[in-house]
Amino acid sequence: MRRVTPxxxxxxxxxxxxxxxxxxxxxxxEAIHLELNVLTVDDAACTGCxxxxxxxxxxxxxxxxxx
Amino acid sequence: MPDVDVLVVGAGPAGAVAAWHxxxxxxELDVVLLERDRAVGSPVRCAEGVGDAGLREFANPDGADxxxxxxxxVIFQAPDDTEVVLGDCGLGWILDRTRFDAHLAAxxxxxxxxxxxxxxxxxxxxNGDGRWHVRVKERGRDEIYRARIVIGADGxxxxxxxxxxLDTRVPARDMESCAQYVLQGIDFNPDAIYLQFSNAIAxxxxxxxxxxxxxxxxxxxxxxALKTNGRNAREHLDAWIARRFPNGARTGYTVGGVIVHTTxxxxxxxxxxxxxxxxxxxxxxxxxxxxxxxxAGRLAGRGAAAAICAGDTSERRLSTYHDAWxxxxxxxxxxxxxxxxxxENVDDxxxxxxxxxxxxxxxxxxxxxxxxxxxxxxxxxxxxxxxxFFV
Numbered sequence: 298m299r300r301v302t303p304x305x306x307x308x309x310x311x312x313x314x315x316x317x318x319x320x321x322x323x324x325x326x327e328a329i330h331l332e333l334n335v336l337t338v339d340d341a342a343c344t345g346c347x348x349x350x351x352x353x354x355x356x357x358x359x360x361x362x363x364x
Numbered sequence: 365m366p367d368v369d370v371l372v373v374g375a376g377p378a379g380a381v382a383a384w385h386x387x388x389x390x391x392e393l394d395v396v397l398l399e400r401d402r403a404v405g406s407p408v409r410c411a412e413g414v415g416d417a418g419l420r421e422f423a424n425p426d427g428a429d430x431x432x433x434x435x436x437x438v439i440f441q442a443p444d445d446t447e448v449v450l451g452d453c454g455l456g457w458i459l460d461r462t463r464f465d466a467h468l469a470a471x472x473x474x475x476x477x478x479x480x481x482x483x484x485x486x487x488x489x490x491n492g493d494g495r496w497h498v499r500v501k502e503r504g505r506d507e508i509y510r511a512r513i514v515i516g517a518d519g520x521x522x523x524x525x526x527x528x529x530l531d532t533r534v535p536a537r538d539m540e541s542c543a544q545y546v547l548q549g550i551d552f553n554p555d556a557i558y559l560q561f562s563n564a565i566a567x568x569x570x571x572x573x574x575x576x577x578x579x580x581x582x583x584x585x586x587x588x589a590l591k592t593n594g595r596n597a598r599e600h601l602d603a604w605i606a607r608r609f610p611n612g613a614r615t616g617y618t619v620g621g622v623i624v625h626t627t628x629x630x631x632x633x634x635x636x637x638x639x640x641x642x643x644x645x646x647x648x649x650x651x652x653x654x655x656x657x658x659x660a661g662r663l664a665g666r667g668a669a670a671a672i673c674a675g676d677t678s679e680r681r682l683s684t685y686h687d688a689w690x691x692x693x694x695x696x697x698x699x700x701x702x703x704x705x706x707x708e709n710v711d712d713x714x715x716x717x718x719x720x721x722x723x724x725x726x727x728x729x730x731x732x733x734x735x736x737x738x739x740x741x742x743x744x745x746x747x748x749x750x751x752x753f754f755v
Binding site for chain 2: 319
C-alpha cells in the first residue's frame with residue numbers, strides 16, 4: 298500500500314475506455330482492475346504516478362485532485 | 365462446486381491450445397476452458413498476421429475459412445515513404461481471428477475439453493485441499509471451480525498471474541500502445557504486408573497495413589507507450605491515415621497493448637501456469653504473439669496433464685514448463701529484446717538512407733542476407749538499423 302497520500306489520482310472515463318487492459322500491467326501498485334467489462338481504479342491504492350495516462354490508446358485515463 | 369483437473373482462463377490461442385493439448389495428453393482429465401466474452405475470438409485485438417511454418421504446427425491454413433489472405437511479400441517503408449520490397453521473407457497469412465480462435469476452441473472441444481463462453485474468472489484462492497478455488501461469474505451467478513491446475517491465458521491484463529502472486533507488471537518503455545482500423549476501398553498490393561518505420565508516425569514502433577482482401581486491410585500502428593508525446597495511439601493513427609488513405613472507409617477499429625518485453629521471471633506457481641501474452645511471450649522486435657502463444661499453450665497443456673498424472677502440481681514440478689518455454693523461444697526473446705534496446709534511438713534519416721541503399725540491389729537479388737551484408741559494407745553505422753529491419 299502507498300506511503301504518501303497523492304495530490305492527484307487516476308480516473309477512467311468509461312464512455313471512452315475500450316477495456317483493452319493495456320493499463321493494468323503498467324500500474325506499479327496494481328491499482329487498476331478489469332472485471333465484468335468494467336475498468337476501475339482503486340482510489341486507495343493509486344499513487345498518482347500517472348504512468349497509465351499517456352499510454353492509453355484512446356485517452357480514457359486522466360488525473361484528478363485527490364480529495 | 366465443479367471439480368476439474370485443469371481450468372484454463374482465456375480462450376485465445378494460448379488457452380485454447382492449452383486445453384486442447386492437456387486433454388489430448390490425458391483423456392481422463394476434466395479440462396474446462398473459460399472465455400470471458402460472449403463469443404470466442406471477439407472482440408479482435410490483433411493485426412492478425414502470422415508466419416506459415418509456426419501456424420502449420422497447429423492448423424492447416426490451406427482452404428481454411430479462418431484465413432483472410434495469403435501473403436507472399438513484405439514491403440518496408442522508410443519514413444520518407446521509400447519502399448523496399450522483399451520477396452523472400454517466407455509465406456505468411458492474415459487470419460480472421462474471430463473464426464481462427466473459434467476453430468482452436470472447437471479443437472479443444474473435439475478433444476473433450478468443456479468450453480464455456482460468457483464465463484469470467486473473478487478471483488481465486490489456494491485452499492487447504494491443495495486446489496485452487498476459482499470464482500467464476502456466469503450468467504450473473506457465482507460458481508466456485510476447484511482446480512488442480514489453473515492455466516492463466518488471460519492476455520495482457522492477466523488477473524490470474526496477479527492472483528497467483530506473480531509479477532506481471534511492465535514498464536511503459538516496453539509496452540506498445542496500438543490502434544487499428546479496418547479500412548475498405550483502399551489501394552495497395554493485397555499480397556504484401558507493409559511496415560513503415562518512422563519516429564514521426566509511430567515513435568519507437570511501426571505502422572502496418574495487413575491485407576484482409578483486395579482493397580481491405582487492417583491499418584494500424586503501435587508506438588512505445590512512453591513516447592506518446594501528448595497524442596494517444598488513435599490520434600497518431602488518424603494522422604497517418606489522413607495522409608495515406610484519406611478516402612478509406614473505416615468499418616471497424618480496435619485498440620490494445622502489445623508487451624514488447626521478455627518473458628516474466630516466473631510463469632508458474634503452485635498449481636498455476638501462465639501462457640501467451642499474459643506471460644509476456646511476445647517477440648519484442650516484431651510484436652508478434654499468436655504462434656508464441658500457441659507454442660506456450662501446448663507446453664502448458666501437456667505439462668499440466670503430466671503433472672496431474674504424476675500427482676505433483678507443485679511449483680517445483682511446474683517450473684519445468686518455464687524451462688521448456690525459455691529453451692524453445694524465451695531465450696531468443698532475450699536476444700531480440702537486447703537488439704530492440706540498442707535500436708531505440710535510431711533516427712528517421714538513418715532509416716531513409718538505409719532504404720535507398722538497399723534499393724540499389726536489384727529486387728530479384730534482394731535477399732535478406734544480401735541486403736544486410738550490403739548495408740553493412742557501405743554504411744557500417746547502419747548495422748543497428750539493418751538489424752531492426754531484418755532480424
